[in-house]
Amino acid sequence: MITQDTIPTRPNKMTDWAKLRADFPILDQQVHGHPLIYFDNAASSQKPRAVIEALDRYYERDNANVHRGIHELSNRATTAFEAARERVAKFINAKTPEEIIFTRGTTEGINLVAQAWGTKNLRPGDTILLTEMEHHSNIVPWQLVAERTGAKLAYLPVTGDEGLLDLSKLDQLLTREVKLFAFTHISNSLGTVNPVAELCERARKLGVTTLVDAAQSAGHLALDVQKIGCDFLVFSSHKICGPTGIGVLWGRQEVLDAMPPYQGGGEMILTVDFFKTTYKKAPHRFEAGTPDISGAIGLHAALDYLDAIGRENIFKHDQELAAYAYEQLTQLKGIRLFGPKTGRAGLVSFLLDDVHAHDVVTVADQRGVALRGGHHCNQPLMKKLGIVSTARASFYFYNTRAEVDRFIEVVRGIQKFFGT
Amino acid sequence: MSDDLDDLYQQVILDHCKSPRNFHTLDGANRKGEGYNPLCGDNYTVFLKMNGDVVEDASFQGSGCCISKASASLLTATVKGKTKAEVQALFAKVHDMMTTGTVSDEGVGKLAVFAGVHKFPARVKCAILSWHAVLAAVEGKDGPVSTENESD
Structure with a gap:
């Protein structure tokens, strides 16, 4: 049994951010003749040496398939893989x-939940409630399952450029017809931090199943699925210092046990004959085939690394940088800023008058600053705001105020370059 | 600004992006081609007034980045008076130039300012977008063309 006390957090110690930055070999390089400033963390984070070495160690010493070998290497791989699962459970207090x-x-x-849970539980006339700030990955899987089941979609509105959920519409939209309410914890394009525990509580009272998209929050603030009170929570490893290609679906045990399999194959079965198969319980029921073993091991190392810093510390650092960048950007003329004025997560999204986001990003890149420009997989939201794209700077704990200063100088240079 | 950037955003390009030519719908247009880049949302319609195989007039509308807008602007100025076959041949030359940087043949004229785009792989699609649209228009193809069919 894992309890709150076993979650290692050290919110009060002094953090040596420069020392942590030195753990990331990739940051120490020049891009187009300038020191790299990596401000595309909402897309993917960089990896500390501890994670890279964990992957090397696994492949150099322990690599074998899991849950099937009787030999030593397979035992080691299986133990490490299942230890990663335990570590993830601890990370989110499952x-x-x-x-x-x-x-x-x-x-x-999200696709797993939409297919396995959705296909079993959704009926014609049921509603899937989403929000207008969802990433395409939390819209399209629901559209697919809605088409198959006859369920319909509804969206909780966003207030406009400030990018808050319009909670005054919640009573009207969150009704007994809603079977599932899926929403993001932190918006990837606006930086809004949504009141997930409150949304889950409102849903629970009506018996509505909830899914929280924690892609932008998992590595940035402490997560406790029991306190949040959701039924499903999802996130990716690569955005939180871990390897690409692996992620996590947490589901409440009783909800998982009532779900049919997602994909069929090895690893997820109890018995198979030519015409009938019985399945393992969760989690293996949902993990057909050889899993990303090294990915899980790398993720384990990433979670150890993050918790040694303390996610409270990380979030405070991200927020301070974002607030500083936001305040500096508001000083510029001819700029439109998106997302909440206060309490934003570690990113800023903006548009310069008469300069397209892609031109901003191209020029910034030539100055060594990696930004993201585009619709951020938020096309419906962009359409609602009357824009097609924004430029985005997103921060992590290895970024510095000096980098934000340089970024602001670069943005000023871009305005000058395009004569705005 | 570095040399590469000056190559990409040459004065001619900056001028056409700030003051695009033929930036309107076209009275009497009998062909149009739409270009859409789902990665960035750039969206242009090229209008043509064709007399037989000859482009008598051309214009464009839409929105997008500096590179795509300047390219569409220069395109509309360039294709006027050209035949379908000439536009097709020019497309091939422009495509080659934008992807390799080599201005291998005469005939591209002012369009040579886009040779610098090849150093920015992510931006080649911006520059080529309206060319796909005009190609579809002279060939009389219906429906929008997307840069995602671009093989480069």
């Missing part, structure tokens, strides 16, 4: 490791 399903990432986690 009741048991059996509630942790390894996926390819957030997207697959």
